[in-house]
Amino acid sequence: MFKSIAAAVLGLSLSLGVWAKTEATQELPPEIKALRWQESGKGEIADKASVKIPSGYAFLGEADTSKLLQAFGNPPSSDHFLIAPKSLDWFAVFSYDDTGYVKDDEKIDADDLLKSMQSGDKAGNEQRKKLGLEALYTDGWQVPPHYDTATKRLEWGLRLRGESGEKNVNYTSRILGRSGVMTATLVSDTATLAQNTDEFKKVLAGFDYNSGQTYAEFKNGDKVAAIGLGALVLGGAAAVATKKGLWGAIAGFLAAGWKIIAAAAVALFAGIGKLFGRKKAAE
Structure with a gap:
């Protein structure tokens, strides 16, 4: 089962170095600055x-x-x-x-995958509603x-729209390994996606x-995944972004009371199930 990333606010205008300057020259709450930011190594x-x-x-x-x-x-x-x-x-x-080890020989049908993602919006939004979150819709690639x-990366960018009209983009990179898959999701504003994607890819170079964990180190007897590249894309459909005002985000941070709540996943099981269904029918 894929863990869903419900990723966050875009385009915050904060000053370099201090994580502090914001709208109207106000300063972020010390609780945010007090997060354990690792700045080297x-x-x-x-x-x-x-x-x-x-x-x-x-890094956090x-x-x-x-x-x-x-x-x-x-x-x-x-x-x-x-x-x-x-x-x-x-x-x-x-x-x-x-x-497990994901075989990378599957042909990707982008149109079919998008239809499966969009068909899962309703179920995903029902879960978001239970969590008190705004509905989010899949607009397209x-x-x-x-x-x-060469890099063993499966990548795509998904346009997303909130029910209040905000439009954002999640750019996802799935990096195949020997025993599983690492997901790296870029959260970016549409207007700056090209620049931010370039910067993101430079970070991924590191x-x-x-x-013992690289894709090339696979050995006979290792666990092989029951899914292919298409299912990896569908699993990433839950990587969604919201767009709130900065101070609304800060208020939410303070209201959370610094409590770590048990994880809640919002996954597109319907879309993944349809994909598996088609594969079985083809066998």
């Missing part, structure tokens, strides 16, 4: 991989990532890790799924899904699986 991700932290960037571990995502009006999460430029113009959230055999 490597960020460790789920004991499976790491990412280098470039100059001008910072699991607990602090959950706090920040909830501050931005998202469902509580666990097993997620975050890296962002200190401007917070965008950020990326990492999570790992021990699916910003970047159709594509797979790079991503490495730990020794």
